[in-house]
Amino acid sequence: xxxxxxxVDYHHFPIYSIMVLFLxxxxxxxxxxxxxxxxRNPAGFRAWIALIATGLSLFFLGSLVKPVMMDGEVIAYxxxxxxxxxxxxxxxxxxxxxxxxxxxxxISTAVFVSAIYSIRYMVHDDCVPQYYVLYCLLAxxxxxxxxxxxIFNMFVMVEILTFAAVxxxxxxxxxxxxxxxxxxxxxxxxxxxxxxLTGVIMLYAQYHTLNLxxxxxxxxxxxxxxxKLAFAFLYIGFSTKAFIVPFHPLAADAHGAAPASISVLIxxxxxxxxxxxxxxxTYFLFQTMNLGASQFMLVFIxxxxxxxxxxxxxxxxxxxxxxxxxxxxQIGYVLxxxxxxxxxxxxxxxxxxxxxxxxxxxxxxxxxxxxHETGTTDLxxxxxxxxxxxxxxxxxxxxxxSISGVPPxxxxxxxxxxxxxxYQKAVESNNIGFLAVTIVALVTSxxxxxxxxxxxxxxxxxxxxxxxxNVKEVPFGMRLAMGILAVLCILTGIFPNTVTGILTQPAAxxxxxxxxxxxxxxxxxxxxxxxxxxxxxxVWEPINWLLILCCALLALTVVAVAGKYDRVxxxxxxxxxxxxxxxxxxxxxxxxxxxxxxxxxFWGFKHNWRHYFSFMHDLHSGVVNDYALWAVVAxxxxxxxxMIVF
Amino acid sequence: MILYNYIxxxxxxxxxxxxxxxxxxxxxxxxxxxxxxxGVNLLIISVGYTPGGTAPVFTAGELTQASYFVDPIPxxxxxxxxxxxxxxxxxxxxxxxxxxxxxxxxxxxEIRRLRG
Numbered sequence: 001x002x003x004x005x006x007x008v009d010y011h012h013f014p015i016y017s018i019m020v021l022f023l024x025x026x027x028x029x030x031x032x033x034x035x036x037x038x039x040r041n042p043a044g045f046r047a048w049i050a051l052i053a054t055g056l057s058l059f060f061l062g063s064l065v066k067p068v069m070m071d072g073e074v075i076a077y078x079x080x081x082x083x084x085x086x087x088x089x090x091x092x093x094x095x096x097x098x099x100x101x102x103x104x105x106x107i108s109t110a111v112f113v114s115a116i117y118s119i120r121y122m123v124h125d126d127c128v129p130q131y132y133v134l135y136c137l138l139a140x141x142x143x144x145x146x147x148x149x150x151i152f153n154m155f156v157m158v159e160i161l162t163f164a165a166v167x168x169x170x171x172x173x174x175x176x177x178x179x180x181x182x183x184x185x186x187x188x189x190x191x192x193x194x195x196x197l198t199g200v201i202m203l204y205a206q207y208h209t210l211n212l213x214x215x216x217x218x219x220x221x222x223x224x225x226x227x228k229l230a231f232a233f234l235y236i237g238f239s240t241k242a243f244i245v246p247f248h249p250l251a252a253d254a255h256g257a258a259p260a261s262i263s264v265l266i267x268x269x270x271x272x273x274x275x276x277x278x279x280x281x282t283y284f285l286f287q288t289m290n291l292g293a294s295q296f297m298l299v300f301i302x303x304x305x306x307x308x309x310x311x312x313x314x315x316x317x318x319x320x321x322x323x324x325x326x327x328x329x330q331i332g333y334v335l336x337x338x339x340x341x342x343x344x345x346x347x348x349x350x351x352x353x354x355x356x357x358x359x360x361x362x363x364x365x366x367x368x369x370x371x372h373e374t375g376t377t378d379l380x381x382x383x384x385x386x387x388x389x390x391x392x393x394x395x396x397x398x399x400x401x402s403i404s405g406v407p408p409x410x411x412x413x414x415x416x417x418x419x420x421x422x423y424q425k426a427v428e429s430n431n432i433g434f435l436a437v438t439i440v441a442l443v444t445s446x447x448x449x450x451x452x453x454x455x456x457x458x459x460x461x462x463x464x465x466x467x468x469x470n471v472k473e474v475p476f477g478m479r480l481a482m483g484i485l486a487v488l489c490i491l492t493g494i495f496p497n498t499v500t501g502i503l504t505q506p507a508a509x510x511x512x513x514x515x516x517x518x519x520x521x522x523x524x525x526x527x528x529x530x531x532x533x534x535x536x537x538x539v540w541e542p543i544n545w546l547l548i549l550c551c552a553l554l555a556l557t558v559v560a561v562a563g564k565y566d567r568v569x570x571x572x573x574x575x576x577x578x579x580x581x582x583x584x585x586x587x588x589x590x591x592x593x594x595x596x597x598x599x600x601x602f603w604g605f606k607h608n609w610r611h612y613f614s615f616m617h618d619l620h621s622g623v624v625n626d627y628a629l630w631a632v633v634a635x636x637x638x639x640x641x642x643m644i645v646f
Numbered sequence: 647m648i649l650y651n652y653i654x655x656x657x658x659x660x661x662x663x664x665x666x667x668x669x670x671x672x673x674x675x676x677x678x679x680x681x682x683x684x685g686v687n688l689l690i691i692s693v694g695y696t697p698g699g700t701a702p703v704f705t706a707g708e709l710t711q712a713s714y715f716v717d718p719i720p721x722x723x724x725x726x727x728x729x730x731x732x733x734x735x736x737x738x739x740x741x742x743x744x745x746x747x748x749x750x751x752x753x754x755x756e757i758r759r760l761r762g
Contacts, residue, residue: 152723152726159733163733163737166737167737173744177759179741179745180745180758183672183738183741183757187679190682190738191679191682194659194662194683194686197690197727198659201690201720201723204719204723205693256760312762315762621758622760622762623754623755624675624754625666625675625754628666632663
């Protein structure tokens with residue numbers, strides 16, 4: 001007997017939101033791979049199935065905002081009503097707290113917008129129906145991961161999303177390096193998945209349960225060596241999914257080769273699932289975030305990711321590859337902020353995670369629009385497209401301003417909060433190290449802006465090459481998708497307090513209140529209800545502006561000193577031309593008239609840092625064995641670190 | 647007895663890592679991934695083992711407090727893991743085939759168009 005009233009109960013909505021996506025994938029696959037005759041939509045009605053499935057999924061999750069976010073309910077849902085027996089979880093659970101819902105909302109928004117974009121974007125490809133099958137599988141896998149209350153299910157979902165993502169990376173087999181990128185991603189991703197599974201099994205052997213809430217109630221206080229080993233395995237496993245250092249080369253390869261609509265998902269969605277996994281591990285499962293060692297681990301890796309990836313991005317000359325490195329750089333911000341382990345820090349980190357999904361999605365879609373019309377993403381070949389594609393240019397600039405942290409766009413608000421959180425943490429804990437995070441974050445932000453000056457110069461401004469005289473603006477469907485993200489970028493930037501109040505602060509509260517997560521599932525917990533303080537010194541407080549100005553000056557000094565150091569040695573030679581040639585930003589050949597191409601805008605800066613850049617270039621050798629070696633070394637380091645400090 | 651299983655399981659996992667890191671042939675990389683998978687499968691099945699336990703198959707009413715059987719959950723997990731491992735192998739082999747078509751080699755050191 002189907003009870004309709006029971007079916008519309010919102011407690012069922014989490015499983016519905018996952019099911020519609022898998023059902024959509026099934027329906028699309030079941031209707032066969034025959035393409036329709038319509039040149040504007042080769043997948044025919046199957047594209048609409050994907051759109052409806054993703055839209056429904058977004059709707060189900062959106063209607064959970066009120067009970068979960070505002071009323072603070074934690075939805076514990078046992079599949080088939082098989083719950084707890086004899087004090088042990090025997091069923092498979094979904095558990096949706098504000099943190100899960102926050103990530104799920106981000107994911108479903110990105111998936112929905114990207115589905116709108118896909119319809120017109122994929123017209124040049126073949127096998128488009130199969131694309132939508134994989135698309136729905138990927139979306140369902142990520143949603144299942146963040147809504148799951150069962151650690152083995154998390155592993156299964158990780159595998160589903162890795163498969164779908166690998167297949168979609170290789171989808172355009174003719175694209176330069178697509179197969180190669182997919183293979184590398186598969187090898188290292190598989191090592192990560194194996195690490196997750198090994199960790200899960202070691203936890204099961206210790207605690208005889210797979211339920212997250214029950215594990216969270218059992219593990220803390222009974223950490224032994226096996227648990228620590230499991231922690232290290234799980235941590236590295238989720239790191240490969242978040243693409244943080246040392247797994248960033250995979251992201252760069254995969255983003256560059258995948259269709260733009262998939263790059264949006266890989267950067268906006270897959271990395272988030274990794275971050276979600278790390279938060280669940282450190283805050284909930286093992287509850288180590290009150291320890292300095294654990295904070296140091298996240299903050300350090302976050303800062304390194306920030307800086308390394310932004311400098312790697314500066315050296316790129318492919319539009320999408322450059323965006324990919326920036327994507328990981330921004331994930332570094334998120335990780336560092338989350339690692340601060342203050343309520344403001346977590347809130348700021350999640351806020352930045354949300355903004356990252358929005359502006360990065362926008363930028364990848366803009367890159368896809370350029371690729372769609374011109375057939376290339378090589379920065380050296382493009383130029384002057386603003387005359388031909390004015391809407392795309394404006395939308396791209398909104399994204400570029402957001403990621404560079406220009407007020408009043410959303411990147412500014414969240415980065416501002418991260419600076420404040422790091423500074424407050426430094427004051428509270430009396431630890432100068434956290435201040436360094438603020439400085440690294442500021443330098444990174446500056447370099448991000450520099451990099452986007454280069455991109456906008458070389459793609460949208462400057463001279464229009466002859467072969468692109470006939471380029472047209474992209475179809476409305478694609479502009480609509482970009483427009484949605486652009487509007488969201490501006491809205492979340494103008495109303496930071498509303499957004500943090502509705503979305504990120506409940507999520508940060510859920511992160512702090514682990515006891516609620518455990519008891520909602522029906523297990524005992526004696527963890528105290530935490531007191532939270534989201535107070536920041538006020539976004540417009542002048543003293544902060546002054547502080548930021550000082551930090552910015554410091555950042556500038558660092559850059560200037562790095563430049564000057566080399567210039568002095570250079571100016572020892574008598575030749576004046578050489579002296580001005582290597583100046584930061586303004587260097588160049590004085591006598592010869594040369595149109596400064598975007599790729600060369602910072603060549604003076606790059607010249608001064610040439611040793612670093614060539615070192616990094618050699619390091620990212622592109623050989624899959626090297627990346628696998630990095631993964632193994634990271635795992636070994638994580639094991640040693642956790643054995644020593646916990 | 648069960649200790650050897652654990653040692654073997656971790657030996658296989660490490661052997662898989664070793665193969666992936668040191669072998670420059672794509673097919674050997676795929677073999678390494680499989681070996682790694684087998685190691686994990688062995689680990690899972692060993693975790694659920696209880697000495698002297700019977701198979702965990704009972705009909706309703708047969709199950710009593712005195713029943714002594716191996717933990718069924720890891721067996722279910724192993725099945726899932728085996729299926730996933732087969733998928734990984736199939737997918738990576740198909741990628742290897744396509745790579746061989748377009749690059750004309752199976753040497754990882756030559757398949758590095760994307761770098762830096």
